[in-house]
């Protein structure tokens with residue numbers, strides 16, 4: 114008798130509440146999920162030899178189907194794994210009953226402050242609803258993938274190619290509240306464009322793993338220096354698309370940086386990952402002067418310690434130190450985070466994108482290299498100058514004073530910084546038109562005042578982010594020679 118395939122269902126439907134984990138609606142981690150869904154289709158009991166032959170066939174087929182990228186790492190999937198990593202992988206597989214029948218761990222792909230991430234094959238792919246699958250629905254990507262990578266160009270495959278996932282093993286030292294926060298936010302953001310969705314999550318005693326779609330990407334350091342202006346615009350469009358949907362839900366990512374935006378320069382697709390520091394706007398907030406109107410702020414500043422504006426500082430400062438969320442990565446923190454603003458908004462993420470853009474345009478990574486927040490402030494002040502920093506500080510009720518000689522009163526323009534850092538010849542006194550437009554956009558992202566800084570929605574409308582986009586007539590046409598990197602005539 115033929116085996117009837119079980120109905121496909123969402124993996125989230127299989128989440129189940131476990132006694133130790135507080136109930137949070139749909140998003141629950143379930144340590145038993147591996148155990149109770151074995152399907153007796155004769156597949157799970159196959160011999161090791163048969164599996165090896167099949168893996169080899171799959172890999173050969175994959176090679177034919179996916180042109181090897183200049184940047185990507187898929188070809189080293191078969192390389193021997195270091196014995197320590199293998200030990201950790203074995204331990205992980207043994208922590209969860211039934212793990213091996215669901216996932217085949219391949220290699221370690223990332224190691225961060227809070228987690229280790231592994232690439233794995235999703236062995237149970239066909240038994241679930243896979244609406245998360247990046248490759249199934251490529252139309253939803255902005256911009257559309259390059260012609261040569263669209264599925265229509267390939268021969269119909271003999272068999273389904275293996276489906277990969279990223280397994281994020283969150284360190285047991287992370288607080289349960291923090292882990293739950295990340296999973297809940299990912300659950301809320303599951304339908305957001307260019308955001309890496311959560312497929313499911315499991316817990317076994319103190320160990321939690323999150324299962325995400327595996328996203329092929331390149332190391333930022335390998336491609337950022339080669340990016341043309343249209344490449345930059347396409348990259349940022351993808352990042353701002355993600356941020357616009359995250360910010361629409363009033364969520365701050367808090368850790369925007371190149372390693373958290375996985376980008377494949379070949380297909381020009383990118384996804385935002387790592388919501389470990391993310392938070393909802395307004396959570397743990399106290400009113401800050403920056404949300405008052407000008408008159409109220411002026412009055413409150415005048416009432417508040419009038420002597421403090423005269424140079425110097427009290428030796429015995431009895432005032433309690435200000436507390437604010439400063440989570441994030443060195444070099445990417447917005448000035449209001451450094452000034453300990455107690456009412457931070459989604460605009461902190463825009464600043465971080467500005468730092469990425471400055472990095473690409475100046476071809477220097479990392480652009481800011483501070484050891485702590487004071488150094489970070491000095492670096493920003495060197496660019497913007499004393500006067501603007503004073504204004505920025507006042508906005509949050511802080512006085513900015515410095516006698517450091519390298520911090521001038523007026524600072525330097527971004528154009529000059531980019532000309533210096535990219536070592537242009539003496540004859541190049543200004544940037545070309547397309548880079549000037551990029552700098553205009555950069556200024557909107559790196560505005561010291563978060564109220565005037567561009568929002569993600571506004572950024573998507575900015576002229577710079579239209580560079581490199583196909584017009585609708587071009588998209589409809591079938592001219593193979595068409596170059597999607599063409600800079601729009603208006604910029605030339």
Ligand SMILES: Nc1ncnc2c1ncn2[C@@H]1O[C@H](COP(=O)(O)OP(=O)(O)OP(=O)(O)O)[C@@H](O)[C@H]1O
Pocket residue numbers: 222223224225226227228229230279281309325326327328329368372373375386387388389
């Ligand atoms: N879905 C994915 N597909 C492919 N690779 C991924 C995926 N998710 C994460 N990675 C890889 O793992 C790395 C670490 O992931 P992530 O940023 O989520 O962990 P983290 O511990 O919070 O790291 P960090 O401390 O650097 O912020 C990423 O930079 C990326 O290289």
